[in-house]
Every structure is written in C-alpha cells, then in structure tokens.
Amino acid sequence: MKGRWTRIVRTPLGLTATVLVVAIAALAVLGPVLWGSGADAVDTDAILSQPSAEHWAGTDNLGRDILLRVLVASRLSITLALLAIVITVVAGLLLGSAPFVLGRRPGRLVAAVVNIAVAFPGLLLALFFAVVFGVGATGAVLAIGLAGAPAFGRLTQTLVAGVAERDYVAAARTMGIGRFRILVRHVLPNIAEPLVVNATVGAGTALLSFAGLSFLGLGVQSPSYDWGRLLYDGIGTIYVNAAAALVPGAAVLLAGLAFNLFGESVAKGLGIPVGIGLRAASPARAGSASGPERTGQGEDPGDRPSDVVLDVRDLEVTVSGPSGPVRPVRGVSFDVRRGEAVGIVGESGSGKSMTALAITRLLADQGRVDASRLDLLGNDLLAPDTPARRRMLGTTLAMVFQDPMTAFNPTRRIGAQLAEVATHHQGMSRRDAMARVVDRLTAVRIPDADTRVRQYPHEFSGGMRQRAMIGMGLMGTPALIVADEPTTALDVTVQQQVLDLLTAIREADDVALILISHDVTVVGEVCDRILVMYAGRIVEDMPAADLAAARHPYTRALVDAVPDMNTDLDELLATIPGRPVDPADVPSGCAYADRCPLADARCQAEDPPLAADQADSPRHRVACWHAGEALPAQPDDQSIDELVESP
Amino acid sequence: MTADMPATLTVPSPRFWARPWVRFGVRRLRRLLVSLWVLVTASFAMIHLIPGDPVRGALGPTAPADLVEARRHALGLDDPLLTQYLHYLKGLLTGDLGTSLASRLPVSGVVAQRLPATLALAVLAFLAAVVLAIPLGVVMGVLTRRGHGRRTELAFTTTGIIMATIPDFLIGVVLVYVFGIQLGWLPVAGDDTAAAYVLPVFSLAIGPAAILARIVRVEMVGVLEADFVRTARAKRLPARTVYAGHALPNAVTAALTLGGLLLSALVAGTVLVENVFAWPGLGSTIVRSILTKDYPVVQAIVLVYGVGVLITNLVVDVALALLDPRSKIRED
Numbered sequence: 001m002k003g004r005w006t007r008i009v010r011t012p013l014g015l016t017a018t019v020l021v022v023a024i025a026a027l028a029v030l031g032p033v034l035w036g037s038g039a040d041a042v043d044t045d046a047i048l049s050q051p052s053a054e055h056w057a058g059t060d061n062l063g064r065d066i067l068l069r070v071l072v073a074s075r076l077s078i079t080l081a082l083l084a085i086v087i088t089v090v091a092g093l094l095l096g097s098a099p100f101v102l103g104r105r106p107g108r109l110v111a112a113v114v115n116i117a118v119a120f121p122g123l124l125l126a127l128f129f130a131v132v133f134g135v136g137a138t139g140a141v142l143a144i145g146l147a148g149a150p151a152f153g154r155l156t157q158t159l160v161a162g163v164a165e166r167d168y169v170a171a172a173r174t175m176g177i178g179r180f181r182i183l184v185r186h187v188l189p190n191i192a193e194p195l196v197v198n199a200t201v202g203a204g205t206a207l208l209s210f211a212g213l214s215f216l217g218l219g220v221q222s223p224s225y226d227w228g229r230l231l232y233d234g235i236g237t238i239y240v241n242a243a244a245a246l247v248p249g250a251a252v253l254l255a256g257l258a259f260n261l262f263g264e265s266v267a268k269g270l271g272i273p274v275g276i277g278l279r280a281a282s283p284a285r286a287g288s289a290s291g292p293e294r295t296g297q298g299e300d301p302g303d304r305p306s307d308v309v310l311d312v313r314d315l316e317v318t319v320s321g322p323s324g325p326v327r328p329v330r331g332v333s334f335d336v337r338r339g340e341a342v343g344i345v346g347e348s349g350s351g352k353s354m355t356a357l358a359i360t361r362l363l364a365d366q367g368r369v370d371a372s373r374l375d376l377l378g379n380d381l382l383a384p385d386t387p388a389r390r391r392m393l394g395t396t397l398a399m400v401f402q403d404p405m406t407a408f409n410p411t412r413r414i415g416a417q418l419a420e421v422a423t424h425h426q427g428m429s430r431r432d433a434m435a436r437v438v439d440r441l442t443a444v445r446i447p448d449a450d451t452r453v454r455q456y457p458h459e460f461s462g463g464m465r466q467r468a469m470i471g472m473g474l475m476g477t478p479a480l481i482v483a484d485e486p487t488t489a490l491d492v493t494v495q496q497q498v499l500d501l502l503t504a505i506r507e508a509d510d511v512a513l514i515l516i517s518h519d520v521t522v523v524g525e526v527c528d529r530i531l532v533m534y535a536g537r538i539v540e541d542m543p544a545a546d547l548a549a550a551r552h553p554y555t556r557a558l559v560d561a562v563p564d565m566n567t568d569l570d571e572l573l574a575t576i577p578g579r580p581v582d583p584a585d586v587p588s589g590c591a592y593a594d595r596c597p598l599a600d601a602r603c604q605a606e607d608p609p610l611a612a613d614q615a616d617s618p619r620h621r622v623a624c625w626h627a628g629e630a631l632p633a634q635p636d637d638q639s640i641d642e643l644v645e646s647p
Numbered sequence: 648m649t650a651d652m653p654a655t656l657t658v659p660s661p662r663f664w665a666r667p668w669v670r671f672g673v674r675r676l677r678r679l680l681v682s683l684w685v686l687v688t689a690s691f692a693m694i695h696l697i698p699g700d701p702v703r704g705a706l707g708p709t710a711p712a713d714l715v716e717a718r719r720h721a722l723g724l725d726d727p728l729l730t731q732y733l734h735y736l737k738g739l740l741t742g743d744l745g746t747s748l749a750s751r752l753p754v755s756g757v758v759a760q761r762l763p764a765t766l767a768l769a770v771l772a773f774l775a776a777v778v779l780a781i782p783l784g785v786v787m788g789v790l791t792r793r794g795h796g797r798r799t800e801l802a803f804t805t806t807g808i809i810m811a812t813i814p815d816f817l818i819g820v821v822l823v824y825v826f827g828i829q830l831g832w833l834p835v836a837g838d839d840t841a842a843a844y845v846l847p848v849f850s851l852a853i854g855p856a857a858i859l860a861r862i863v864r865v866e867m868v869g870v871l872e873a874d875f876v877r878t879a880r881a882k883r884l885p886a887r888t889v890y891a892g893h894a895l896p897n898a899v900t901a902a903l904t905l906g907g908l909l910l911s912a913l914v915a916g917t918v919l920v921e922n923v924f925a926w927p928g929l930g931s932t933i934v935r936s937i938l939t940k941d942y943p944v945v946q947a948i949v950l951v952y953g954v955g956v957l958i959t960n961l962v963v964d965v966a967l968a969l970l971d972p973r974s975k976i977r978e979d
Contacts, residue, residue: 013805112681113685116681116682116685117685119682119911119956119957119960120911120915120953120956121911121912121914121915121916121956122912122915123912123915123916123918123919124914124915124949124952124953124956127915127918127933127937127949128689128693128949130937131693131697131937131942131945131949132693132696132697134697134698135937135938204812208812208814209814211814211817212814212816212919215816215919215922216918216919216922216934217934217938218934218937218938231820235820235823235923238820238823238824238828239828242824242828245820245824246820246821246824249817249820249821252814252817253812253813253814253817256812256814257809257812260808260812261808264808360881362877362880362881364880365792365793365795366793387885390883390884390885391883393883394882394883394884399878399881401874401877401878401881403874406873406874406875407874407875407877407878408875408878409875409878409879409893409896409897410875410897411896411897411900411970412893412896417878420882420884420888420892421882424882424883424884424885424888425883469878472878472882
C-alpha cells in the first residue's frame, strides 16, 4: 500500500504535481500571514501602475500591489474550492449509495434522476444553483459543490454496484447485516481509492469553476477577493495593466493544473504498475542492421521454371524483442508454381504466419524483411512500394485471414468493402464494381448475393464471412491465394465448406494456394506439397502423398499426434514432449535437438541443411542428420504439452 | 381448444414495434421527454427555491409594499403553487416565457434577440474543434502507432492535458492580450465583423479540440492494430484510403460519443467566453440578469440552455446510431 503511493512521487510528472500541490498548500497557509497587510496597503501615488521593480505585477485602481494580492488570495481560493469539493463528495456519496441502501424501486428513481442531471454540463448546474443560493461566496460554494454532485454520484454508483456483486458483500447480506452497515463496513472501504483520486481531480476542477463564477461577478464579492475576483477586476483594466489580469489567471491555472495532474498521476500510480506499463508500451520495431545471414539452407535450383508464381530465397524476418532483435523466420526458401497448393505446417511460434505476412508484404511495422529473392510473377516485392505494384498485388495476390469476425471493417457494408478492389485497381465504376461483387459472392456460394451486399459484416455468419473474404480475393484475377489458418476460427461443420471452396477455386482457375495451418491433416488433404516449419526454418519439404513416409522426426511426431479412427480413446493422446524453441534463444545446432529422441552430439553442434537425401525422390527435402531413422519406443509417461494453436 | 383459436388468429403483427429502429426511437424519445419534464420543472422550481421573496429581492428593500404586492400579483406569485405550475407549462407551450422584471419586455423577445449570437458562437466553436481535432488526432495516431514516435506521443499527450485543463475564459483572456492588445490584429469585443468571431470561437474551441484530438489519437492507434486494417492493406489500397476510409470511421464513433459531451459543455462554456468578449448573446444576458435579480429572464435562459443540451445529446445519439451499424442492436 505504502509502496504504491510512494511510486507516484517517483515519476517526473507525479513529482512535479506533488511539489506543486505542497507549495500551493504552503502558500495558502502562509500567504495571508506574510503579505496580508502589504496586499491591502493603498498607495495613492501608484494607481493602476505598470509592472515595476517596486510592484512586480503593477497595481490596481487603489494602488494596491497585484502580486501580493494574488499571493494572499491563494488561501481564500483554495479554501473555497476545498469546501466545494467536500460538498460534492458528500452529496455525491449520498446520491451514489442511495440505490444500494434504499433497495430496488426508490434506488432506481435516484439513479434515473442522477442520470438526467449528469447530462447537463456542470457550469449550467452551477448557474442554476447560484441563482437559487444567491450571489456571493457562500452561494458559489454551494452551487459549485452541488453542481459536481451528479457526476460524482454516478461514479460512486458504478463503483458501489461493482463491489456489491462480490461474495463478501453477499455473505454479509445473508448474515442479516443491515444495508447501511454493509455499505460503511464493506463497500466504501473498497472503493475509497478511486473516490479519493477523483475528488483530487475534482478539487482542481472546482478551483477553476470557482474562478469562473468569481470572474462573472457571481462569486466572491468585494472587499474579499479570490483569484477569480482579481481576474474580474484585472480584465477591466487590461489595456492599462495586462499583468493585473494575467497574473491571477496564471495563479488559477497553475493551481488547477497542479490538483488535476496530482489526481491523474495518483490514478496512474495506483492503477497500472509503472514498470510493466512502460515495457508493454515499448516499441516492437525492427532493430539491428544485420543483413540476411546465409544459412546455406537448400541449394538454389538455378534454372527457374517459367511457371513459378512465387519465388522465395533466404527469407528472414527480424523483430525487436525485450532483449535485442529476434528472428522468428531464419532463412526460408521455397517456390510455388501455377495452380500448386503448398501447405505450411508447424506449431505456434514456428514462424509460419510471419512467413505469410512477410511474403505478402503485410508485416508493415511489426518487423523487417530480408531475402535474397522475393518475386511474385517476376516482380521484385522487396522493391519500394509504387502505385503500379499495389495494383499488381491488389489484383493477383489474395489473402484470407484467420478470424473472419474481425477481418472485415464493422462500419462498412460487405459490398462496399469488396467493390473497393475493383474501383481502386481495375478502374471500374461503382455500378460495375457492385455487379462484379454480386458475381463473386455468388461464385463463393453466398446465397442471395444481391441483397447480401447491402449488409454489414455482423449480419453474416462466420463461415459466410470467410467465404466473402475469399470472394474479396477473387475480385481481381488472383494467381496466388495465401490463406493463414482460414478455418481455425470456424465451426467444424463450416471448416470443410471453406476448404472445399478453396480447392474448387484452385482447380477452376489454376490459382496457386499457400495454406498455413497447425493442422497437418487439413494440409495433407488440400495440398500438393507440404512445408514443415520449426523454429523459423523449413525442416521438411515433401509431396503431400509422402506424409505417411515423413522423414524428419518432428514431422513424424506431428503426424503421430493426430488421432485417427484407430486411436484408443482411453489412452492419452500422443503429444510432442518438450516446449517449442523460444525465437529469442535459438540453439546453434538443430533447433529440434532438445525434443528429438534421435538427437546426438552432432545435432547439438551443427544445424543440418535442407537437402534431398534420397536419389529416388528429389522433391523430398529434409533437414535432419538422422532422417528416416527408426524412432526409439515411446516412454509411457507422455508429457501433456498440447499441439494446439493459440489464435 | 376452439376457444384458443380466435386468439391465435387475431394476434396483430408485433413486427413494427419490434423493429430495432422503432424501439431505438421510442426509447430515445421517452428519455428526451422525461429529461425535458425534469428541466422544465427545475426551471419552474428555481424561482420558488430562492429564499425570501424574489420580487422584494428584485425591487429592493425600499420599494413600497403595495408595488411589491402588485408585481407579485402580476407575476401570479400569489396563486397556489399548482396553478402557477400549470400556468407556467401553458405559457411555455404558447411561447410565453413571462415578462422581464427589469425592462417589462416579454422574455421571449429577449431570448429571440440574444439566441442567434450564442448559437453562432457555439456551432462555429464546435466545428472549429472538430476541424482542428480530427485531422490532428488521425495524423498523431498514424505517427505514434505501435512502435513509433514515443517522444511525439509524450509531447502531444502532455500538451493535450494542459490545453484541456485551461478554462476557456482564461484562454480568452490570453488571446485578448496577445492578439487584441499586443499585436492588435483582431477585435476583442462584440460580433460586428467576421474578424470579431475569431478570438471567441478559438477560446471556446481549443479545450474541446485538445480532448477530442487525444481521443481520436488513442482510437486510431487501436484501430490501426485491428485485423480489418490489415485486410484493407491486403487489398493494396493507398495509405490514405486505409487511414481515412477504413481506420477513421471506426476511430470516430468512439470520439463522437465524447464529442457530444464536449458539445453540451461547450454550450454552457459560452456563458464565460461571452463575458470576456462582451458578446451580445444569452451568456452575457443571464449574468446581468442574475446580478439584477431579473428572475424570469434567468429562468428562461436556463431553460433554453438546458433544451440546447438535450437537443445536442439527441443529435449525437442519433448520429452514433447511424454511423455505427451495430449500435441500435447493441443498445440494451
């Protein structure tokens, strides 16, 4: 408790505010004692004089020193503001706890009245009460105090309602303790902190409001004076001596700011632990300028077949972590041919989604992308962005994201969101674009597409949204669709529909597909080729038909982890023992060595290259020193690490 | 069994009242009427809550007793309270706001004469705040999106907090000093020329603009992280379309909720600023009337301000419902 309060003083803003509040309090106590007589001293020789060495802020129309009067006025200004905030707090507490104490019906009435009153600005309420209580300091204190009550009452009400749900309050109630007693004993102590913080901020606001009322002539009346009254007098003589208005104005502002900032830094100090808050907000920007490191993964095929849609060589992604740059993708090379479906599988954190975002150039701020080659249809994607390239990408590269619930803009109609592609990149008119949208939505099997286009995303079901997302990709003439976990967020019954749709599109138009998934069966079903990623690298690249004959121990573990019809449901599901590698701390040897039953000293020391190791299947590449070797029998006590992708 | 038949046959279609827009409209209208009733009653009660005799207060202690009595009678203050209340309501419905104690003129005339200047000031100030705040907030949001511009963010936020804390009348005093007195560029009183609008409008607009810009920035930063912004980028739209077309509308709905509160606070803020700039509106009139105890005028102006606030809140709610397609369904 004490530690939390002292932490406030340790932030620069909190310290400044605290010092200011203490200084103002000291001034309020000492000011009238030290300068009280000086402030009232009339000097008929220096009436309305400009600032001078004798009178730093000049004099008023009786020749009294403005600066001294401002210093002395601090006591009255602060006292009145504090009195007002006390009234606010008391009245607010009564209004706010009334629903709890009075019970249902009368409570709702009070709450309704508070809700109506809170809609009116404080100044309007203050004017109302100023009329009722009459012009003068007393009236103004009551007016400002009561004007703040509805807002404070609502805050209290919300806080009370929050605590009233808790178990200990319910327990106290069942014990037959009276509501008022519960309020005082159990509820109020638990909401005291936010109330104190808000009262502090409120004191600043009350100070400023009071200055406002006095400035209007409705507050403190002559011969008494607070800052607002001095401002009121000063503005009348602003052409003669501007300091007479500016100095009290500055005093009001400084004091008001001090209370506000003090309250806010207390709120911050109590609410969020400062250390963690700073770290969480720290940038995740790409650091270090280290170029792509050649990991020697895979040999460059040299002769690139002309039907290659996407060509990726030595792709690396660097992001900044809490302790220096981290590379979640460490040298990935592959190509995708026309009409080919390539699956990328791996656990979460294996770098597969990062790879997808990097090759589609959607990583933007999250990390830096390096590669020795990144070509889509012969266009270099590493080159700077141009309108021409945007058009090319916008019409030939389609993306399908994991969560269709959040991937559409909630404030715009589905039709408009799809039509954008056509109007921006294909120069279509709005009408033509909308006709194209209806056509495309029909193509992705959305019924009543012509009425559906006028609906908003929240009116679509999840599966329908994902189909519309695919339809968005079909607005152009895509050569490649990159689908990042397109079925993970969907119901099981809908998953198959979406996969079927992707397959149908691929076959109809010879579109290449990159399907990213943690689910090795989904990928095996849809794709021609499978890339298995582990710790930012491809560890196996094989035809989908070879899945049962996978050679990397990790792939084999993935395949074994899938339950099939023969799995004995009484036994624990097979899992891969150990934890995935932390991208911030990748070992120098094979990244899988720590979890691999075949690992030996060489695996710990040397990272195996991705290479074809069998003469009869040149398209099957694997990065393992012990590829295809028999695995030792599984131990009985299997760990229960899960192979579940976190979204 | 047969007795049930007619009932099932004659059930009227409940569809109309079940429609979200109709339900929204009914709920909102009910709230408006209740608030209006509370407001009218409060403004009626105001004159009776004043300790002592308001007429005696207004005419001063030296006024002859028969004059006070005659004036009380003219104002209907010697009628039973309920009669007075009904009389007040009837007057409001026919546009009769009573007679000024000071000038003996109809209050409705005073309000009609003074309202346009205040309305112009409030509307212009709100527009200025929006025009200043939204582009500023968007640009700041883009500059300080995740992983960018920590220093810019700190400077912007600190300036914003300070600007928002300075009361509008103090800003007014400083603007008068700098632009009116030191530089002599702009007039500091009245509403005779277009130039005379500049300082009062800015005095009112700066605070709300600072708050609004902060909210727009925070919302922008959040929205720029959203999946649908990535979708928009995947469509390879130009950056300005992504920011203005996709991110902004989502950032602004939240900003508008608070914008409504700012707008109603701005309506009341005119009172102080009008007094700085001798603006011939309701704000300077109400203060003068409070000081001269011209209660019918005060009562009417409080009512007008209150109605202004209620209308503002209504407009904001409807605008929100229109802007955010989910709001009408989400609301309770």
